[in-house]
Amino acid sequence: MFDILQSIIPTVLFYSAPLILTALGGVFSERSGVVNIGLEGLMVMGAFVGIVFNLTFADVFGVWTPWVSLIAATVIGALFSLIHAVASITFYANQVVSGVAINMLALGIGVYLTKVWYDKGQTDMVNQPFYTTDIPVLSNIPLIGTLFFEGVYVTSYLAIILAFVAWYVLYQTPFGLRLRAVGEHPMAADTNGIKVERMRYIAVLLSGALGGLGGSVFALTIASNFSHSTIVGQGFMSLAAVIFGKWHPLGAMGAALFFGLAQSLSVVSAGVPVLENIPQIILLIAPYLLTILALAGFIGRADAPRANGVPYIKGSR
Amino acid sequence: MTANNRLFGILVPVISVIVGLLAGAIIMLASGHNPIEGYAALWRGAFGDSYTLGETIRRTTPLILTGLAVAFAFKTGLFNIGAEGQVIVGWLASIWVGVAVEAPMIIHLPLAVLAGAVAGGLWGFIPGLLKAKLGVHEVIITIMMNYIALHVTNEIIRSILTDQATTTEPIAATASLASTWLQSITFYSRVHYGVLIALAAAFVMWFIIERTTYGYELKAVGFNRHASNYAGMNVSRNIILSMVLGGAFAGLAGTMEGLGTYGTISVMSGFTNLGFDGIAVALLGSNNAFGVVLAAILFGALKEGAGEMPTAAGVPTELVDIIIALIIFFVASSYIIRWALLRFKKGGNIDV
Amino acid sequence: MDYAIEMLNIRKEFPGIVANDNITVQLQKGEIHALLGENGAGKSTLMNVLFGLYQPEKGEIRVNGKPVNITNPNIANGLGIGMVHQHFMLVEPFTVTQNIVLGSEPTNKFGKIDLAKASKEIKELSDRYGLQVDPDAKISDISVGMQQRVEILKTLYRGAEVLIFDEPTAVLTPQEINELIDIMRSLIKEGKSIILITHKLKEIMEVCDRCTVIRKGKGIGTVNVADTNTTELASLMVGREVSFKTEKKTAEPKDIVLAIKDLFVRDSRKLDMVKGLNLDVRAGEIVGIAGVDGNGQSELIEAITGLSKTRSGSVTLSNKEITRLSPRKITESGLGHIPQDRHKYGLVLDYSVGENIVLQTYYQKPYSNASVLKYNEIFDKAEKIIEEYDVRTPSVYTKARALSGGNQQKAIIGREVDRSPKLLIAAQPTRGLDVGAIEFIHRKLIEERDKGSAILLVSFELDEIMNVSDRIAVMFDGKIVADVKPEDTNEQELGLLMAGSQVDKAGVISE
Amino acid sequence: DEDGAEDNTATEGNEEGTSGEDATSTDYSVAMVTDVGGVDDKSFNQSAWEGIQAWGEEHGLSQGEGFDYAQSTDKADYMPNLTRFVRDEYNLVYGIGFELKEDIQKAAEQYPDTNFAIVDDTVEADNAVSITFKEHQGSFLVGVAAAMKTTTNKVGFVGGVDSPLIKKFESGFIAGVKSVNPDIEVDVQYAESFADAAKGKLIATNMYDSGVDVIYHASGATGNGVFNQAKDIKQNDPEREIWVIGVDRDQHDEGTIGDHNVTLTSMVKRVDVAVQDVANRGMNGEFPGGEKLEYGLEQDGIDFAKTNEEAMTGEIITAVDEYKEKILSGEIEVPSTIEDLEAFEESL
Numbered sequence A: 001m002f003d004i005l006q007s008i009i010p011t012v013l014f015y016s017a018p019l020i021l022t023a024l025g026g027v028f029s030e031r032s033g034v035v036n037i038g039l040e041g042l043m044v045m046g047a048f049v050g051i052v053f054n055l056t057f058a059d060v061f062g063v064w065t066p067w068v069s070l071i072a073a074t075v076i077g078a079l080f081s082l083i084h085a086v087a088s089i090t091f092y093a094n095q096v097v098s099g100v101a102i103n104m105l106a107l108g109i110g111v112y113l114t115k116v117w118y119d120k121g122q123t124d125m126v127n128q129p130f131y132t133t134d135i136p137v138l139s140n141i142p143l144i145g146t147l148f149f150e151g152v153y154v155t156s157y158l159a160i161i162l163a164f165v166a167w168y169v170l171y172q173t174p175f176g177l178r179l180r181a182v183g184e185h186p187m188a189a190d191t192n193g194i195k196v197e198r199m200r201y202i203a204v205l206l207s208g209a210l211g212g213l214g215g216s217v218f219a220l221t222i223a224s225n226f227s228h229s230t231i232v233g234q235g236f237m238s239l240a241a242v243i244f245g246k247w248h249p250l251g252a253m254g255a256a257l258f259f260g261l262a263q264s265l266s267v268v269s270a271g272v273p274v275l276e277n278i279p280q281i282i283l284l285i286a287p288y289l290l291t292i293l294a295l296a297g298f299i300g301r302a303d304a305p306r307a308n309g310v311p312y313i314k315g316s317r
Numbered sequence B: 001m002t003a004n005n006r007l008f009g010i011l012v013p014v015i016s017v018i019v020g021l022l023a024g025a026i027i028m029l030a031s032g033h034n035p036i037e038g039y040a041a042l043w044r045g046a047f048g049d050s051y052t053l054g055e056t057i058r059r060t061t062p063l064i065l066t067g068l069a070v071a072f073a074f075k076t077g078l079f080n081i082g083a084e085g086q087v088i089v090g091w092l093a094s095i096w097v098g099v100a101v102e103a104p105m106i107i108h109l110p111l112a113v114l115a116g117a118v119a120g121g122l123w124g125f126i127p128g129l130l131k132a133k134l135g136v137h138e139v140i141i142t143i144m145m146n147y148i149a150l151h152v153t154n155e156i157i158r159s160i161l162t163d164q165a166t167t168t169e170p171i172a173a174t175a176s177l178a179s180t181w182l183q184s185i186t187f188y189s190r191v192h193y194g195v196l197i198a199l200a201a202a203f204v205m206w207f208i209i210e211r212t213t214y215g216y217e218l219k220a221v222g223f224n225r226h227a228s229n230y231a232g233m234n235v236s237r238n239i240i241l242s243m244v245l246g247g248a249f250a251g252l253a254g255t256m257e258g259l260g261t262y263g264t265i266s267v268m269s270g271f272t273n274l275g276f277d278g279i280a281v282a283l284l285g286s287n288n289a290f291g292v293v294l295a296a297i298l299f300g301a302l303k304e305g306a307g308e309m310p311t312a313a314g315v316p317t318e319l320v321d322i323i324i325a326l327i328i329f330f331v332a333s334s335y336i337i338r339w340a341l342l343r344f345k346k347g348g349n350i351d352v
Numbered sequence C: 001m002d003y004a005i006e007m008l009n010i011r012k013e014f015p016g017i018v019a020n021d022n023i024t025v026q027l028q029k030g031e032i033h034a035l036l037g038e039n040g041a042g043k044s045t046l047m048n049v050l051f052g053l054y055q056p057e058k059g060e061i062r063v064n065g066k067p068v069n070i071t072n073p074n075i076a077n078g079l080g081i082g083m084v085h086q087h088f089m090l091v092e093p094f095t096v097t098q099n100i101v102l103g104s105e106p107t108n109k110f111g112k113i114d115l116a117k118a119s120k121e122i123k124e125l126s127d128r129y130g131l132q133v134d135p136d137a138k139i140s141d142i143s144v145g146m147q148q149r150v151e152i153l154k155t156l157y158r159g160a161e162v163l164i165f166d167e168p169t170a171v172l173t174p175q176e177i178n179e180l181i182d183i184m185r186s187l188i189k190e191g192k193s194i195i196l197i198t199h200k201l202k203e204i205m206e207v208c209d210r211c212t213v214i215r216k217g218k219g220i221g222t223v224n225v226a227d228t229n230t231t232e233l234a235s236l237m238v239g240r241e242v243s244f245k246t247e248k249k250t251a252e253p254k255d256i257v258l259a260i261k262d263l264f265v266r267d268s269r270k271l272d273m274v275k276g277l278n279l280d281v282r283a284g285e286i287v288g289i290a291g292v293d294g295n296g297q298s299e300l301i302e303a304i305t306g307l308s309k310t311r312s313g314s315v316t317l318s319n320k321e322i323t324r325l326s327p328r329k330i331t332e333s334g335l336g337h338i339p340q341d342r343h344k345y346g347l348v349l350d351y352s353v354g355e356n357i358v359l360q361t362y363y364q365k366p367y368s369n370a371s372v373l374k375y376n377e378i379f380d381k382a383e384k385i386i387e388e389y390d391v392r393t394p395s396v397y398t399k400a401r402a403l404s405g406g407n408q409q410k411a412i413i414g415r416e417v418d419r420s421p422k423l424l425i426a427a428q429p430t431r432g433l434d435v436g437a438i439e440f441i442h443r444k445l446i447e448e449r450d451k452g453s454a455i456l457l458v459s460f461e462l463d464e465i466m467n468v469s470d471r472i473a474v475m476f477d478g479k480i481v482a483d484v485k486p487e488d489t490n491e492q493e494l495g496l497l498m499a500g501s502q503v504d505k506a507g508v509i510s511e
Numbered sequence D: 001d002e003d004g005a006e007d008n009t010a011t012e013g014n015e016e017g018t019s020g021e022d023a024t025s026t027d028y029s030v031a032m033v034t035d036v037g038g039v040d041d042k043s044f045n046q047s048a049w050e051g052i053q054a055w056g057e058e059h060g061l062s063q064g065e066g067f068d069y070a071q072s073t074d075k076a077d078y079m080p081n082l083t084r085f086v087r088d089e090y091n092l093v094y095g096i097g098f099e100l101k102e103d104i105q106k107a108a109e110q111y112p113d114t115n116f117a118i119v120d121d122t123v124e125a126d127n128a129v130s131i132t133f134k135e136h137q138g139s140f141l142v143g144v145a146a147a148m149k150t151t152t153n154k155v156g157f158v159g160g161v162d163s164p165l166i167k168k169f170e171s172g173f174i175a176g177v178k179s180v181n182p183d184i185e186v187d188v189q190y191a192e193s194f195a196d197a198a199k200g201k202l203i204a205t206n207m208y209d210s211g212v213d214v215i216y217h218a219s220g221a222t223g224n225g226v227f228n229q230a231k232d233i234k235q236n237d238p239e240r241e242i243w244v245i246g247v248d249r250d251q252h253d254e255g256t257i258g259d260h261n262v263t264l265t266s267m268v269k270r271v272d273v274a275v276q277d278v279a280n281r282g283m284n285g286e287f288p289g290g291e292k293l294e295y296g297l298e299q300d301g302i303d304f305a306k307t308n309e310e311a312m313t314g315e316i317i318t319a320v321d322e323y324k325e326k327i328l329s330g331e332i333e334v335p336s337t338i339e340d341l342e343a344f345e346e347s348l
C-alpha cells in the first residue's frame, strides 16, 4: 500500500499542478462574473511563452531560467487575457464566445510564431526545465516526508500554496469580498461605490496570469517543448475543475488533484491487483466518467456566481 | 428599431470579416510575408477552380451541421460544447451501419445516415437529461462526454469493427454519399451529396425554430424557464429535446465525414475540431439557420484556402485560425461596431 | 430656507426619451419629502441622478447650499446621500454584515476584513434605530422587510444624512409598512432628511411634509401635504380626476368553482407552508385572501396552479379534481393566473408582446395547426388585446421587455382574462403600479366577476382587499383563520386577524 | 474556361511523365504530402523530406521545381494536398504515414497517370507502391541493447496508440530482450495517444519507480514525457543508470542533460533511403508500381544509433551486430505480431 501511494502521490502532484493553477485563474474570473472558457488558450499562451523564453534566454539566466520563464509567461498570459477582458467587459461580448475565440487565437498565434521564428512546427526541447527535488526539512518527516515531499516539483507546492492564497484573498480580504459581490450582483456593488468594470478587469487579468503560469508549468515540467499538441484539453479540464470545485479555490484544487489521481490510477493500475482486471478503456475514461458521476450524484447542482456571464451595463436592469 | 436592428445584424458580421481580414494582412506584413500573395493564394485555394470549389463545399458541409448543432442548443439557452463528441459518435455509428449492414441503397443509405443522427442525439441526450433532471451544468458534462466519445470510439474501432487495426473497412457502396457525377465535374474533389443533407438540415432547423410550436417552446424555455413552466410547457422535456436535436445535427456532421468524405473511420489521436469550429460558425451566423450556412461557407473557404498559403506564399496556415478568431471577437464585441456606426451617422436621430 | 439637497432644473435623456425634463426638487433639512408620479414618470431616474448612477445633461445639484458634481455613488456616499433602491441591492449569498461593509470594509493588520468589529458596530446602529437586524444572518434567509432594513442600515453605516427611499412599501406587508414608517420617523428625529417615492397617496398623507409631483418627466410642482388631500394629489399626478372607490354591484355568487379540501403544501425547504387549508370560491364572486407575506399564500397559489406538488388534500375546479394535474392540464381546465412576479413567471421578456399573448394557447387552434404556428392569427389576437386592455406599446412586435411595468401587467391581465377562465387567480395584480393603472385593473376584475368568473385575489394591500373583494379570507400560518365580508369588518380588525388573533363567534377579538 | 485549360494541361503533363521513356533526370518530379506531424516532426516526415531534398539536389533540382512538399494540419488536408500535386504535374507523389493510406488509395485510382507511394502502410494499385519498414527488426536490435544494458532485469516499452504498427515495435523489442535473457521482465504500457506528454511522463515515472531502467518508446510526442522523466531522475541522481531508447530517428539530442545523455540508442527508420530509392527507380522508368516494398536491415532501411558512445559500449555494439548478422542470414526470424512473438519465445 505504501509503495502504491509512494508511486501515485508524486505523479498526482505533478499532473495536477498546471490544472490547479489554471483553475484558480478560472475561479477568479468566474467569481467576478466573467465566464472564462478561454483557459485552454491562456494555457497555450503560457506554454508557448514559457518555452520560447526558456530557449531564448537560457544562456542569460542559467539555472534561474525556468523561474524567469514562468514570470514571463505569467505576464504575457495576463496581457493576452486583456483581449478577453476588453471584449467581454467593455464591449459586452458574449463571454463564452469570446473565450472560444481566445482558444483559437492562442493556438493560432503560438503555432504561427513558432513557424515564423523557428521555421518548423515545433520548438526544440528546452535545456532548463524544472527538475524534481526533495523539499528541505519537510522531506525528513517520517512517512509523510517520503510520500509528499521527496522527488516533487516545487511548482506543485507553488500551486497548492497559491490555492490557499487565493482562498484567503477571496474569502478574507476586502478585495475578495468586492470581487465576489461583483460576480453576484454587480449593480449592488456599483451602488456601494465599487468599480465593477475595474474589479472584473483585475479578475480576468488574474485568470490570464494564472492560466499563463499553469501553461508554462505544464510546459517546463512535463512537455519540454511547444507544438500545436502541447496543450490538448488541459484548459478544459481546468474549467471542469472550477465547476466541479464549485467555484471555490480549495474546491478547484481538490478537483484538479482528483483528476490527477484518476489519471495516475489508470497508469498505476497495472501493478495493483484490484485494478488490474479492469479493461483499459474503463480506466481511460475513468476521469471523465467519475466527474460526470460526481456532478450528477454527490455534489449535485453547483451554484454558479449569479451574474456569471452577464455583462454589466450600467443603468440597465 | 427593427429595421435598424436588421441592418446591424447584417453589417456587424460583414464589418467583422473585413476587419478580421485586414488584421490578417497586417500580421502577414509584420511577419515578413506579402499579404496580397497570401490572400491570392487563399482565394485560389478555396475558389481557384472547380476542384477547390468542390473541396470547399465538402469542407463546408459538416461545418453547417455542427454550426446548427450549437445554434440549436443556444436557442434554448444551452451551450453545446459537446458537438465535438457528437460528431465522433455520429461518424462511428454511420460507418458501423455502412460496414455491417447489407441492404439495397434505398434502405442502407438512409439507415446509415439515421444511425449517425441517432448516435449524436444520444450523446446529446445524456447532458440534456442531467441538466434537466439534476441541474448539472451542461458545459462541463459535454466537455467530459467529448473525451469519452473519443476513447470509446477508438476502442470500438480497434476491438469491434476491426481486429486491432486503426482503420475500418470502407463502407459498402450502398451506404455511400459519394457521387461520381459531382466528383467528375469537380476534377475528383470529394464533394458529395451530403451538402444537400446539410442544407436540408438548415431548412429543418429554421422551420422548427421559427415556424412550429416546438420552436416556440424551445425558445421560451431558453429565455425564461419559470415563465415556460407557468405557461404549461414541460421544461425538462424541452431541454432534453434541444440537446438531442442539437446532438443529432452534430451526429449528421460526423456522418458527412463518414459516409461522404472518407468512407471509413480511423482511430483518432485528437479531436476533429468540427465541433469547436461549429461554435464559431453558430456565432458568426447569429444562431440562425441562414446565417449558419453563410458562416460555414466563409470558414470552410478560409480553412480550405489556407492549404495553398504555405506553398504559394510561405504563410503558415495558422494565419487563418488567427483571422477566424479575430472575426469571432469582433462579432462578439458587436457593441463596439454598433457604437462606431452610431457615431458615424451621428446627427441623424437615433430611434430606439 | 435651509435645504439639505437642491436639484435644480435637472434634465436627463435616454436614447429617444427625455426621462427628466427641467425638474426641480428641494429637500428641507429634517423633512420627509414625497416624490409622486405615474409609472415611468421619471422618479427613479431623478433619484439615480442624485445618487450618481446617472449623469444629468443639464441642471445643478446643491448639497447644503454648495454646488456639487456627483459622478458616482462613492461621491454621493461621501456627501451623506444614501439610497434604498426599489429593487434591493443586496448580494444574496453574503451575510448582512458583509453586505453592509461592502465597499468600505474595516480591516485588521493582515488585510483581513474585521467582521467581528463591523458586526458589533452594525448591531449598535441597528439597536439605535430600532431596526432589529441580525448582522450574521444570510440575506437569502431573511424576509423582504428585513432586507429593506439592511438597505437602510447600509446607508446609515456610511453616515448618510439624506436617505432616498424608492418605492419602499411596494414590497412590504401592512405591518412592515407601519414599522417602516416608525423607522422613518426615528430617522427624522435623529436629524436625517428623507426623500420618499411611493404610489400610495395614503402614505404620503401620513408621513410626508411636502410632495413634489412629476408627470411625464416634467415637474408639476411642490405642495405642502397639510394643505392638500389625496384626490388633489391624484389629479395632479395623472392630470385628470381619479376615483378611488371602485364602483361595483353586489355579488351574486353561484356554483362553487374552486373547492380546496385539507390541503397541505411544502415549500422548497420541505417545510409545510399550507397546513390543512379549506376554501371555496363561487362563480360570480371575488374572494380576497388577506395575510402577511410568508403565511403560505405563494405555496397555495403554486399548488392550485400545479407549479408545485401538493402533499395531501384535494383541489377541484368545477367539480373536476386537478390536484395532481400538470400546469397545462389545469390551465386547460379553465384556470387563469395573474402571477405575483410578472417578470419571472408572467412574461417571456425577450418574446414580442404578440408572442406573449399566446403563451398558454400557442399550441391550440387557431394559433397553430399541426404544430405549425400561424403568426397572422397570433398577432391579430394580440392587436385586439392591446387595444381592449389599453396596453401602451409601439406595436405587437415590440419585445415585452421594453414595456413599463404597468403595461406589462395589463398585457398579462388581457391574456388571462381573454380566455374567459372559470377561475381567475390574481396575485398582487397592482403591485408597484400607479393609481391610474390600479383603477383600470380593479375595474377589469369586477367586470370578469360580473361575467360569471370565480376570482381569487391575493394581496398584501388591505385597501385593495377591502375595495375589491366580495368576501375576505384571512390566511395565517397556512390556514384560513377567518372568512368575513368587507362591509362587516375594518382594516384594524383584519390586521389583527392576519397577525394570528382569534375571532370568537360574537366577533370579539381575543389574543 | 480557365479550369478546363488547366485540367487539360494536367492530363497532358501526366501522359508525358509516364509514357516518356526518354525522360531525362530533369523531367522527373517528386513531391510528398506530410501527415499531421508536419515536415519538421523530427520523425518520418522529416526523414522523408530529407530524402527527397537529397534526391533533388543530386539531380540538380530545387524546391518548387522538381520536388516539393505539402504540409497537412488536418486529416482533411491529405486529399487536397495530393490532388494539388497531381494537378501540378508531379510524376511521383508520396504520402507519408499510415494515416494517408485511404487517400493514396483513392488518389491512385482516380489519377492512373500519376505514380504514388505510401510510406508505412500498403495500398493496392498498379500505379502505387507501398513502402513499409521492418521496424520489428530494428526494435529487436534495440531490445538486445536494452537487455545488455539493464542491471535490474526490468525494461519497459511505451506505445503510442495500440495498433498493429506499434505492436510490431513491441513484438520485435520483446523478442530482442528475451533473446539475450529470457528472465528479463518487459513492462508494456500504451498511452493511447501520440501527443500526450503528461501520460508519457506518468507512465515513465511509474516504470522507473518500479525498477525499470531502460524504456523503449514508440509513441511520438508522448515520448517527450518519457525523456523528461528520465532526465529528471538523472538530474537528481547523476549516478543512477537510467535510459531511454528513441524511435524513428536518432533521438540523441532529446536525451542531453548536463554532461550526461539518457538516450541509450534509437531505432532508426531510414525513410530517406527508401524515398530516394523509389524516386530513382521511377526516374529510370522502373517504377515498382503495385509492389509492396519492405525495407529492412537488408536494404539499409533500418538501423540503430551509436551516437551515445559512452552508453553503447563496445560490448553492446558487438552483441547487437551479432544479432544483426543472424537476422540478415535468416537464422533469426524476428516476430512482427504478438502471436509470432509467443511462438518465438517458446522456441527460445
Ligand SMILES: Nc1ncnc2c1ncn2[C@@H]1O[C@H](COP(=O)(O)OP(=O)(O)OP(=O)(O)O)[C@@H](O)[C@H]1O
Pocket (backbone or CB within 6 Å): A315, A316, C014, C015, C017, C018, C019, C037, C038, C039, C040, C041, C042, C043, C044, C045, C046, C405, C432
Ligand atoms: N436605463 C434606461 N434607459 C433608457 N430609458 C430609460 C432607462 N431608465 C428609464 N428610462 C426611461 O425613463 C423613463 C422614466 O423611468 P423611471 O424608471 O425613472 O420611472 P419611474 O417614475 O421611476 O417609474 P415607476 O413608478 O414605474 O418606478 C421611462 O419612461 C423610461 O422609458
Ligand SMILES: Nc1ncnc2c1ncn2[C@@H]1O[C@H](COP(=O)(O)OP(=O)(O)OP(=O)(O)O)[C@@H](O)[C@H]1O
Pocket (backbone or CB within 6 Å): A315, A316, A317, C039, C040, C044, C086, C401, C402, C403, C404, C405, C406, C432
Ligand atoms: N435599459 C433600458 N432601455 C430602455 N428602457 C428601459 C431600460 N431600463 C428600463 N427601461 C424602461 O424604464 C421604464 C420604467 O419602467 P418602470 O419603472 O415602470 O418599471 P417598474 O415599475 O420599475 O417595474 P417593476 O414592475 O419592477 O416595478 C420602462 O418603460 C422600461 O421600458
Ligand SMILES: [Mg+2]
Pocket (backbone or CB within 6 Å): C043, C044, C045, C086, C166
Ligand atoms: Mg421607479
Ligand SMILES: [Mg+2]
Pocket (backbone or CB within 6 Å): C039, C167, C405, C432, C433
Ligand atoms: Mg415601479
